[in-house]
Amino acid sequence: MTSYYNGFPQSDRDEAINMINLDELEERAKEVMPEGAYYYIASGSENEWTWRNNTAAFNHFQIVPRALTNMDSPQLDTEFMGMKLKTPVMISPIACHGIAHKDAEVATQKGAAAAGALFTSSTYANKSVEDIAAAAPNAPRFFQLYLSKDWDFNKMVFDAVKKAGYSGILLTVDALVSGFREANLRTKFAYPVPLDFFTRYQGAKGEGQTVAQMYASSAQKIGPEDIKRIKEMSGLPVFVKGVVCAEDAFLAMGAGADGIYVTNHGGREIDCGPATIDMLPEIAKAVDHRVPIIFDSGVRRGSHVFKALALGADLVGIGRPYLYGLALGGAKGVQSVIEQLNQELLIDMQLTGCKTIADIKHARLTHFNYTADNLKSNTDPSRITPYPVTNDNQLKEEDSATDAVSGASQE
Template identity: 55%
Template sequence: MTETNGYFQNDNEKELNIVNLPSLEAEAEKIIPKGGFGYIAGGSEDNWTLKANTEAFNHVQIVPHVLSDIEDPQTNTSIFGIDVKTPIMMTATAAQGLAHAKGEMDTAKGIAKAGALMEQSTYSSTSIADTMAAGNGAPQFFQLYMSKDWTFNESLLKEAKQAGAKAIVLTADATVDGYRESDIINDFQFPTPMANLTKFSEGDGEGKGIGEIYAAAAQKISPKDIQRIKDIAGLPVIVKGVQSPEDALLAIGAGADVIQVSNHGGRQLNGGPASFDVLSDVAKAVNHRVPIIFDSGVRRGSHVFKALASGADMVAMGRPVIYGLALGGADGVYSVVEHLNDEFKTIMQLAGTKTIEDVKHAKLLKK
């Protein structure tokens, strides 16, 4: 264990023997301090939308196909010219030092080893450059929590570009934080610094609650901000937090290069729809004009399959990766992605699909 300001962080480095991803949460809870675990695992209010995210995958069924004359399904794919070994990726998740002493740097190593994509957060425990370097050249996106202070925004965007980020993720659904009861009950304050905030006057995040962090965030985000970010960074912009066809079309019309269908893992608008339940309608509206990343509630290989068959091009997860990080560092992260990818390949085989394109054209039954 490593101690930082009285907060104990696991520093294990080991591959994990995983039966399934849902089981990792209880194991991680044993080693992540209570406040940190509540922040990572909790949703907003009574967690209704958080729970619905995973349950929603049961609203459709995969049709098995036999006599399909295939073996060894291939999971390699690409997104705007970036080749990856799997459509499974890591969504932006803040303050990973709460789970492990090496935080985002170990996540970057594990994701890179798995041949996958990673989004790193503005509110990371480690800096943009250090997280990028830890991935040893593997592709990463930088997620911007837009601040009221455009000097701050510009600094982060330019740093991300210089460090080698392949795209900027504009998180549009977090202008205020959801009502997260676990943080209130635990009186949670961030015990470890947020590296990207240390050079600015609002401080480093240490000793602050999530509400104070969000107080510096921009509450007014408009379509014109997409182009402003593109002009500064010179990179594609992914708009994250889209949950309706109308917003997807609005973002594309304003210059978005990718749509990320997400409800922030049930951490924002409780009572809103499960992310998967809106995916197919958003995909129909987008109609292949730009790629779609999907996240929220992904725990099984069948979930990955269903998301791709419903219009996603990439499928992202957050909490399971963080639990793997907590339990085994970089090797634990690698184990999580590999396990989910193995589950996914099994589903591909049984559904009679050889490639990711085959999966995208698979038909699902609605209950």
């Protein structure tokens, strides 16, 4: 089913998803999402080299199977910052879940809670932190912060987040400006659904603004002293999100960060930067177990989760796949995505003799170099394929004058 917000089609589904792997959801999501919204999710910056290699680089590390371990029934339960979780898979923060489903972050939180996973909400969420928390009152959740130039805005956010029961803040430091996202430019994408914190602070809905315009309202200058100020104002633990080298891990910890979040924003910021999995070992060595490590970017398989944990991560985040799950199945679709990764991860644990998540940290990996590609982006005119036109992914014609997002291409 499909509902509409000012002509923008939003999935209304609430069903488990049958799948063989997460990759197949990317193509299926086109059937229920407008072209601009779809490519906001399914793209990276410039030639998308880093976006592709975030996933490909997991092949640089190989899992060494173990035999005669006399072990069965591996367990996925883990503890993180005092929170008891049923899986090491985490919902990474992404803006504007309303482009995938009418219930937006509320549905995502429900799906994460059903799977026992940590949910993280974006500053640019459509739903309020109060509504998200009410959707699963006892579920664990963190809040991702785009630090504003306006500290009154920041204070409002901190107060709301803490009152709503969020357990920590993920300070994004790798997106001071928007990466050059060609797909957004080609589809003229702008946020089509109101963003709650902008509505409550200024009465501004955030509709009709481009990604670059939204980033422009955030701080372009963030230093170590901001970590201390955020901790004091919020009273919450602060993880520094966007660390991709040992030097920045040392800086963050020296400034009082409670954790390190290794990510390159899913290849959406700097292109031709290294894949996060390739940088994780040096960061884990620098951190040396002094603070927890969250990892994301490119995760599509249970084996990817396994490798990240073995290389030093404590939690492993997913991004694009759960938004495809949200579009195709709502809360139950999000749960299906997490459970697919869990199923694959359990197989890897069984075949390596890892009874617990803690055991994975001692699993043996090997490492071989590789040759990467240099393809043009998927939305380059030389590579783009016709976008499907369905009854569920089209804007309503009568509202087209106010729509921020184009519908599917039609000849």
